[in-house]
Amino acid sequence: MNPNPQFSALPAIVQEFIDGIIRKMGYRRSVRQEVHQELTAHFTDALKNCTDPTLRQQRAESLLADFGDAEMLAKLIRRGKIRCRPWWRTAVVRSLQGVTAFFVLFVFYLVWFSLGRPTVRIDYLQMLNDKARPQVADADNAWPQYEKAIDLFVKKSEDMFNITGRFKELSAQDQQKIRQWVTANQPAWDQVVAATGKSYCFRNYTLGENAARPILLGVMLPHISEVRDLARVGQQLAQIQVTDGQSDKAIGTCLVMIRQGKQWMGQATLIEYLVGIAIGSMGQEELTRVLAQSPQNAESLAKIRGELASIWSGEYPKFSFEWERLTFLDAVQNIFTEGGPGGGHLSPRAMTLFGQIMDDPMPIPIAASMALVHAGRTETVERGNEIYKALEDSIAYTPWQRKTQNLRLPEQLVEKLSSRRFALLRSFVPALSKAIERYYRSKVSTEATKTIVAILEYKAGKGRWPETLGELKSAGFLSTVPMDPYSDGPLMYRKDGESFTLYSRGCDLDDDGGKIVAGDLWGENAGGQHGPDGPDGDRVFWPVN
Amino acid sequence: MKFESELLKGVAPVVVLEILSQGRMYGYELSDAIEKRSGNVLSLGRGTLYPLLYNLEAKGLISAAWESNESGRQRRYYSITGIGKDELARQKQQWLDLQRGVATVFGFAVPQPA
Structure with missing residues (x-):
């Protein structure tokens, strides 16, 4: 407060009294100044006729006694002044009080919110390893062989990344590079062959470099790409073998790839399952190409059929989320x-x-x-x-x-x-x-491969194509007629003079008569819709494109 | 003669309005006027006066404005408003009715027919 001259002229006890009231009022500065001024004017008027210091002091004391308790007076004045406040100011004050209260509560909430810490109670990694590990002898585990194969694996040199296409269609120079690469990987491939002879493949899932923060999402799946690269060695090897006229060896290589794919489909993680599907598909496609390129006799085909039946005996590898x-x-x-x-x-x-x-x-x-x-x-x-x-x-x-x-x-x-x-x-x-769709495609591709071998064997033995797929079952070449996951019936089969056509309707669900659309193996670009607008097509397994 | 504070509390607003209805006044002048015009019967504690004035102001019964006198001193003058006058009339009628009722009960006067 800035005391005015009248205030300074008042006795000390009065000044103290007024200051006390103003201090205890605790309201807006402008209002306190106004009350201060008004009380000063009041006491100045009340004491104006008292010139004698003693009388003035006595009169002041009397006035203060009449005013009563300063604290109570401050409260009453404050209450009166608050009531005098215009409605809009009250609205603003209430709003500000509300905002402040909200903000304070929000800050408390944020503090409580940010102080909370997660508590890890379940070791899901251990649970996963317990579930994934089969109850069989360690000696039947293929993983040690895969580890060796990965160690022995020789990567392609950079200049080889541009080499695309099938081996027999490559230039002599590129064929030479591929041959050298496959030869360099022969020790690794031998380990893969040994691995596929084992009944299962299991490795402990670990966190690797994410061990400091043990969260299942951080589980490392090392060497997954190398496992796929090893299958590519097999793919190139099979193509070289068939080009060199060693179709029996090529068929053996393809069967190894199919076994490898199945082994990896048995893993716990979806990624590994999908890699297994990819490797198995590679093996099956390569096998049908070999059979198309180098026709086999009934005995050889029966052997292949037996191998496939052995690989895919029992239930098709389960798919789970x-x-x-x-x-x-x-x-x-x-x-x-x-x-x-x-x-x-x-x-x-x-x-x-x-x-x-x-x-x-x-x-x-x-x-x-x-x-x-x-x-x-x-x-x-x-x-x-x-x-x-x-x-x-x-x-x-x-x-x-x-x-x-x-x-x-x-x-x-x-x-x-x-x-x-x-x-x-x-x-x-x-x-x-x-x-899920990948799973069904893999399953039907496997069925189609077995069916192709059975049809070829039927022809090699009986000298004619079967009229229907049902004939294959009756003749004991197939245990069941393969169903098309893209229709409510079996895979589509048709005799075409010297050959035959085996196909699935593909994503559009339409029977397009075994039409192949380049670059759209499953008719996915049709958006899975019926109708004439999409680039219709079927998934044709035979003849090999 | 001094009245008990509870009794005074009820009559004080009417008294203030009545005095202000005769002309605007500042705080000290008003407290002085109350004593003088009531023949020293009504003595409003000074501590009660200002909260009372602020409450009447809040209700819109009186208004206040700072003004300077000839010597340049600033004082806050209080005036009765239109609403205040209406309220005063209503309060005064209530007091008359109350006075009549109390007088009748105490046997001070014969009640007049309504």
Whole structure:
């Protein structure tokens, strides 16, 4: 307060009294100044006739006694002044108070939110290894041979990356390079051959360099590309062998590749399963090419049929999303705080660490804003389990059933998820339903290969093509007539004079009479739709294109 | 003669409005006027006066404005508003009715027919 001259002229006890009231009022400065001025004027008027210091002091004391308790007076004045406040000022003050209260609560919430830490209770990695490890002797494990093969593997030199096409169509110079590369890899390939003689392949899943942050998503799958490269050695070797007129050796090489593919389809992770599918398909396609290029006699074909029956005896390797589900659950336990009252939310700090593992660093503010809007732990897990179950159930339906009956439950469940509230789940799930189609394609390709061998054997033995695929079953060449996953019937078969055609309807579900569309093996570019607009076509297994 | 504070609390706003209805006044002048015009019967504690004035102001019954006198001193003058006058009339009628009722009960006067 800036005392005015009247105030300075007042007795000290009065000044003290006024200052005390003003101090205790604790209201806006302009209002306090006004009250100060008014009280000063009051006491100045009350004391103006008292010139004698003693009398003035006595009068002042009397006035103060009349005014009563300064604290009570300050309260009453403050209350009166607050009531005098215009409505708009009251509205502004109330709004500011509301905003401040919200902000304070929000800050408390943020502090509580950011202090929460996930608690890892389940060792999903151990669970995975326990599930994946077969109950058989270690001596039957192919992994040690694969490890040796990987160590011995010689990579292609850079100038070889441009060499594309089948071996017999390459220039002499390129053929020479390929021969040298395959020869250099012969020791590695010998190990692959030894590995495929074993009954199973198992290796412990480890975190490798991600061990400091044990999260299943960080499980290393080292050498997965080398395993695929080893199959490419086999592919080139088979092409060289058939070019050199050694079709029996080429067939043996193809069978090794098919065995290798099956072994890797037996692994726990979806990635390894898909690599197994790719390797097996490579072997089967190569085998049908060898058979097309170098016709075999009935005895040789019977042997191949027996080998294939042996490789694919029992149930076709099971396809499952269990690894993906466990990976998702492990991510949840590493990123969310525990459930219970006020808990079970996404932890911003854990999200940033998760981003580091995914090689997608996430700044804290982004992680925090994501965490604030993300669904809680229980809801996320419930939706996740719901989607993984729908995916698992979808495996039972062929692409034809899914498309004609519009069975899109997993996709529909994912589409329903808010991209903000379920960002984590959406980042895990989307591509998985495509894997189901890969599974069916692999399965029918395997069936088609067995059928081709059976048809060729039938012709070699009986001197004519079978009229129907059913004849192959009756003659004991096939145990079942192969079904087309893209129709509700068997694979399409037709005699074509000196040859035959075996095909699946492909993604568009239409029977185009065994039409091949270059660069669109399964008719995918037709968008899986019926009709004349798409580049229609079928998946033709024979004749070999 | 001094009245008990609770009794005074009820009558004080009407008294202030009544005095201000006769002309604008500043705080000290008003407290002085209350004592003088009530023949020292009504003595509003000074500590009560200002909160009372601010409350009447908040209700829109009186208004206040700073003005300077000839000597240049600033004072806050209070005036009764239109609403204040209406309220005063209503309060005064209530007081008359109350006075009549109390007088009748105490036997001070014969009640007049309504």
